[in-house]
Amino acid sequence: MARSEVAWKAPPVFLDRILGLFSVDIGIDLGTCNTLVAVRGQGIVLNEPSVVAVKKGTNQVLKNGEAVGWVAKEMLGKTPGSISAIRPLKDGVISDFEITEAMLSYFIRKVNGRGKIFGPRVVISVPSGITAVEKRAVFDSALRAGARQTYLIEEPVAAAIGAGLPFAEPTASMIVDIGGGTTEVAIMSLADIAVCESVRVAGDDMDEAIINHMKRTYNMMIGEQTAERVKIEIGSAAPLPQELTMEVRGRDMISGLPRKTTITSDEIREALQEPCTAIIEAVTRTLERAEPELAADLVENGIYMAGGGSLLRGLPSVIQKATGLPTRLADDPLTCVARGTCIYLEHIEEWKSTLENDVET
Numbered sequence: 001m002a003r004s005e006v007a008w009k010a011p012p013v014f015l016d017r018i019l020g021l022f023s024v025d026i027g028i029d030l031g032t033c034n035t036l037v038a039v040r041g042q043g044i045v046l047n048e049p050s051v052v053a054v055k056k057g058t059n060q061v062l063k064n065g066e067a068v069g070w071v072a073k074e075m076l077g078k079t080p081g082s083i084s085a086i087r088p089l090k091d092g093v094i095s096d097f098e099i100t101e102a103m104l105s106y107f108i109r110k111v112n113g114r115g116k117i118f119g120p121r122v123v124i125s126v127p128s129g130i131t132a133v134e135k136r137a138v139f140d141s142a143l144r145a146g147a148r149q150t151y152l153i154e155e156p157v158a159a160a161i162g163a164g165l166p167f168a169e170p171t172a173s174m175i176v177d178i179g180g181g182t183t184e185v186a187i188m189s190l191a192d193i194a195v196c197e198s199v200r201v202a203g204d205d206m207d208e209a210i211i212n213h214m215k216r217t218y219n220m221m222i223g224e225q226t227a228e229r230v231k232i233e234i235g236s237a238a239p240l241p242q243e244l245t246m247e248v249r250g251r252d253m254i255s256g257l258p259r260k261t262t263i264t265s266d267e268i269r270e271a272l273q274e275p276c277t278a279i280i281e282a283v284t285r286t287l288e289r290a291e292p293e294l295a296a297d298l299v300e301n302g303i304y305m306a307g308g309g310s311l312l313r314g315l316p317s318v319i320q321k322a323t324g325l326p327t328r329l330a331d332d333p334l335t336c337v338a339r340g341t342c343i344y345l346e347h348i349e350e351w352k353s354t355l356e357n358d359v360e361t
């Protein structure tokens with residue numbers, strides 16, 4: 001399977017170096033929840049939700065193609081009948097090519113519109129479960145959005161690079177990246193993925209588990225944004241030194257009227273058990289598939305966690321308990337992938353021989 005793909009109508013190297021003086025290098029973490037853009041030499045310059053608002057039943061992006069990111073997220077769940085706010089990568093697959101392209105192109109233009117004459121070189125990290133056709137669509141969108149060269153890299157590779165793991169060395173590194181729509185688990189060595197698994201259970205499923213719990217236990221409907229707040233404020237995977245409580249508001253399913261109630265971290269932990277177990281099982285399954293030598297390295301090197309979902313209280317310790325391997329959070333887990341894409345750009349000459357595969361010749 002292709003680990004990272006590259007294709008371009010390549011100008012000669014010397015010409016490209018000159019062009020580089022007049023353009024920027026951009027790394028994009030195209031996530032199911034959030035898109036981050038890093039510019040080489042500047043760090044992260046954009047961090048917005050992967051959301052697009054369109055006129056219902058069409059692919060027409062509102063506000064002249066600018067209803068993307070924060071502007072669109074504010075509309076989620078509150079849209080009048082004529083508008084839909086779409087997350088085009090929600091489950092780790094591209095549900096709509098045109099909308100994904102509109103989003104990507106908006107972000108690239110926003111970052112590149114800084115007085116540069118030539119298009120940027122762009123590295124985009126994509127969920128590892130997307131198909132070749134979807135990769136191609138992302139790739140073409142970047143070119144159409146004005147990229148001079150585009151490279152695709154699989155998300156766990158970018159996460160491992162961003163986390164500073166020795167992914168090019170002859171030793172095993174393991175990353176668990178829990179996003180909104182997908183959890184990516186990978187064991188890498190010598191700049192390549194040895195074993196990986198992408199499951200469609202991640203942060204969104206935790207929110208959904210909370211919504212279902214509120215319905216079942218309190219006959220109360222809450223929105224996705226409220227559920228996410230509950231998860232972040234009081235959610236956990238393991239008992240807390242001091243259990244927490246929180247007041248939530250929603251709609252009573254029987255009377256139909258707004259009301260509030262107080263919930264506890266114990267009950268939310270119980271509600272989150274199913275998605276947490278599915279994530280832990282993906283981790284143990286991946287470990288079971290690793291070659292013994294790689295598994296042996298991991299006893300020392302342990303597991304690193306990235307992505308917003310890894311911030312759920314107690315999740316690293318639960319994974320550590322289930323696997324017996326030292327498990328820790330990468331530095332700044334939410335920006336790991338974006339930072340990794342930028343580091344990849346710096347080392348592209350060195351790493352692309354092992355990582356790339358032409359998708360276009």
Ligand SMILES: Nc1ncnc2c1ncn2[C@@H]1O[C@H](COP(=O)(O)OP(=O)(O)O)[C@@H](O)[C@H]1O
Binds near residue numbers: 030180231307
């Ligand atoms: N402190 C937190 N605790 C638990 N979940 C969190 C926390 N912060 C963010 N998240 C969740 O992380 C997910 C987004 O993570 P991210 O890595 O940006 O996803 P993606 O890469 O798929 O875009 C969302 O489900 C969000 O609710």
Ligand SMILES: [Mg+2]
Binds near residue numbers: 177178179
């Ligand atoms: Mg991600």
